[in-house]
Amino acid sequence: MSNVVLLSTRKLPPTYFDQVREDLGDPDITIDVVGWVAPSAWVADKVNTFTLIGPGRMPAAPEPEPAEEPVGEPTDEAPDAVIAPEAVAEPETVVADDATGAPAAAQVADAGPAAEADTAADPGAAADAAAAPAGQPAAAAKPAAKPRPTGAKRVVKAVEWRARKARKVAGKMLPKAIKTSAPVKFLRGHRATSDLGKNYWNRVLSRRDVLATIEQADVVVALDAGAIWAGWNLGQRRASTPVVLGLPAARRELDMMKVHG
Structure with a gap:
C-alpha cells in the first residue's frame, strides 16, 4: 500500500479525496494532508491524517443521528387520566402576622397612601422607574472615556x-x-502567492509531526501554487522521495514504483 502526502494551501472538500484515489488508480492508498486552510467539512473518514498548520480550526465532527423510538404495540389498557389545570384548586395564600398581631397584607394596604404621596411628590422618579427594565437600575453609569495617547x-x-x-x-x-x-x-x-509559499514552508519546518509524516511518504504532491516552494525545498532535502506537482505526475511515479517494485 502506497503512502501519499498532499501539500495544500486551499480549502479542500471531502469529495476531493475520493477524486484523488480515482486519479491515482488506487482506492486503498493512504493519504496524509498538510493543509494551510482547514477543509470545508469533516474529513476524518476520507484521509489518514489532516494536519492544519495555518490559521483557523478543523471542522467539528457531525452529530450522530438520533435513534428512532420504538413504537409499542396497542393494548386494551386505558390511558392515564389527564386532569385539566382549571380543575386543580390553588393553595390558599398564607399571610404571616407581624409582631402587633395584624396581618402583613393590612400593613401593605395601610402603606398605600403614603407611597402614592411620595410618587406624586416626585413624578420624575416614577417615570424613571417605569422606563427602567426589570432587574436593572434606573440610571446606568456611562463608560469612562478612553485616555488619549501622549508623548x-x-x-x-x-x-x-x-x-x-x-x-x-x-x-x-x-x-x-x-x-x-x-x-x-x-x-x-x-506577491501574495510568494508570501503564502514562504509562510507555508516555514511552518512545515517548525512542525516535527509534519516532518515525521513526510519522512514516511512514498510520494509528496504539491497541489497548488502556494505549496510549490515547500515542495521544491523538500525535493532538495530528500532526494530519495519523489516530490511532484499535481496528481498526474504522482500517478506516473506510483506506476513506476509498481513496475520496479
Whole structure:
C-alpha cells in the first residue's frame, strides 16, 4: 500500500479525496494532508491524517443521528387520566402576622397612601422607574472615556494616520484602468502567492509531526501554487522521495514504483 502526502494551501472538500484515489488508480492508498486552510467539512473518514498548520480550526465532527423510538404495540389498557389545570384548586395564600398581631397584607394596604404621596411628590422618579427594565437600575453609569495617547505614542499614532491617508489618496488618484490591468493583477497575485509559499514552508519546518509524516511518504504532491516552494525545498532535502506537482505526475511515479517494485 502506497503512502501519499498532499501539500495544500486551499480549502479542500471531502469529495476531493475520493477524486484523488480515482486519479491515482488506487482506492486503498493512504493519504496524509498538510493543509494551510482547514477543509470545508469533516474529513476524518476520507484521509489518514489532516494536519492544519495555518490559521483557523478543523471542522467539528457531525452529530450522530438520533435513534428512532420504538413504537409499542396497542393494548386494551386505558390511558392515564389527564386532569385539566382549571380543575386543580390553588393553595390558599398564607399571610404571616407581624409582631402587633395584624396581618402583613393590612400593613401593605395601610402603606398605600403614603407611597402614592411620595410618587406624586416626585413624578420624575416614577417615570424613571417605569422606563427602567426589570432587574436593572434606573440610571446606568456611562463608560469612562478612553485616555488619549501622549508623548511618543501620540507621535506614532499621528504618523500612522498620515500614512493611511496618503495611501488612500494615492489609490484614488491611480486610474481604474491601471488598477484592473492584467500586469498589476499578476504582480499582486504573485506577491501574495510568494508570501503564502514562504509562510507555508516555514511552518512545515517548525512542525516535527509534519516532518515525521513526510519522512514516511512514498510520494509528496504539491497541489497548488502556494505549496510549490515547500515542495521544491523538500525535493532538495530528500532526494530519495519523489516530490511532484499535481496528481498526474504522482500517478506516473506510483506506476513506476509498481513496475520496479
